[in-house]
Amino acid sequence: MRIGVLALQGAVREHLEMIENCGARGEAVKLPSGLNGINGLVIPGGESTTIGKLIEKYGFSDSLIKLGTSGVPVFGTCAGLILLAGRVLERRAPTLELADVTVKRNAFGRQVDSFEQDIRVSGIEDEDRPFRAVFIRAPVITEVGPGVEVMAGLEHGIVMARDRHYLMGAFHPELTGDKRIHQYFINMVSRACPGAA
Amino acid sequence: MLKGGVIMDVTTADQARIAEDAGAVAVMALERVPADIRAEGGVARMADPAVIEEIMKVVTIPVMAKCRIGHFAEARSLEAIGVDYIDESEVLTPADESNHVDKHQFKVPFVCGAINLGEALRRISEGAAMIRTKGEAGTGNVVEAVRHMRAITSEIRRLGTLRDDELMAAAKELRSPYELVVEVSRNSELPVVNFSAGGIATPADAALMMHLGADGVFVGSGIFKSGEPGRMADAIVQATTHYEDAGLIARVSKGLGEPMKGLEIGEIDKENLIQFRGW
Secondary structure (H helix, E strand, C coil), X not given: CEEEEECCCCCHHHHHHHHHHCCCEEEEECCHHXXXXXXXXXXXXXXXXXXXXXXXXXXXXXXXXXXXXXXXXXXXXXXXXXXXXXXXXXXXXXXXXXXXXXXXXXXXXXXXXXXXXXXXXXXXXXXXCCEEEEECCXXXXXXXXXXXXXXXXXXXXXXXXXXXCEEEECCXXXXXXXXXXXXXHHHHHHHHCCCCC | CCCCCEEEEECCHHHHHHHHHHCCCEEEECCCCHHHHHHHCCCCCCCCHHHHHHHHHHCCCCEEEXXXXXXXXXXXXXXXXXXXXXXXXXXXXXXXXXXXXXXXXXXCCEEEEECCHHHHHHHHHCCCCEEEECCCCCCCCCHHHHHHHHHHHHHHHHHHHCCHHHHXXXXXXXXXXHHHHHHHHHHCCCCCEEEECCCXXXXXXXXXXXXXXXXXXXXXXXXXXXXXXXXXXXXXXXXXXXXXXXXXXXXXXXXXXXXXXXXXXXXXXXXXCHHHCCC
């Protein structure tokens, strides 16, 4: 099974390592041609304006939208969540508008307001065991469409959700060594393409 | 999350906008870029908070600002303004020739310069959340950036080859805390990100530093001292992402106009070298 990680900027290597730890093959994707034949895609955290601009520059938008609408599972974390969101408050760069959620950027404030917190993420393995979530200038989901499953929330808003084959997290699950969320995504990919080993 | 990105020095809100539009992951708010500090001389201090605040208002990417080495009162002021990172920087005139800021006492993260692994580990031990190799700021000459990045990565590789009973001697040699030396030896990497800074002036310079193991780059005078800052900024961002793609780097380097003029390191008097500030 081949999982791409959009490698324009951000925590690319950490996601690749988590994917490999879950037993799948991770591939850094730097140009649209790298999306050919992948079974799932992770859009990592980074600066959403930077990633958004590079997506536009290399003509990634159409390929990413085509990938998503064809049913290939996509997991967006932090900046990746912003890029997947259908609606973004105070948007600075173009997004893909694939998932039925509304997102607020920098919802917790500036860098000094970054924090780590144990949260409960429903649906992952051993879901009652807390997941250590790292929030770095994180966005939140402020509204979701009718079909969206809310998986985790804080008082500020929703921090993890799934809309069909789009998985979205406001925090950085690649930084703590806990692979349950990546495993959840890999399982989504396995179900979407039973043929891929 | 700044990894794989470019952090640009800016002195005005307009420059900050150009940097954000080009895809910078953060900006460093300054009164003067290092090339001007070098040319004009005098004591270089923390920037005017009004300038920093104006820059914070116009961009949504993180804003960093510099305090003098050891000047914790400047650092407290920057923290009060709400900057996203403080750079305890040798580019400004040091305020303390023995002690750096005790960065554990702050909520805001710090980035600090280093020319070798020992210096990097001392800064991390004081609480730095990010390291940048110093290079020689304001010269547009990448040679010192290369020297410092190679020094740190090769020292990390060497630590990885040592036996456990050799690590105390290594800590003594590096003048660094033993626990951090053990950690680096085990993981073969620093416990924080390490960017490259000081002399990067072209897209190929940025790509070179990424090849040598940088997690990202700081570009100081190289952008706004070039003939066409917007295009230079854009090209350096692309070269940093695609550092392994030689064709792309050649393409984005075409017709960028005048890069900053630059300085030969040998022509700078030893006492005017910025990289030896910090201890």
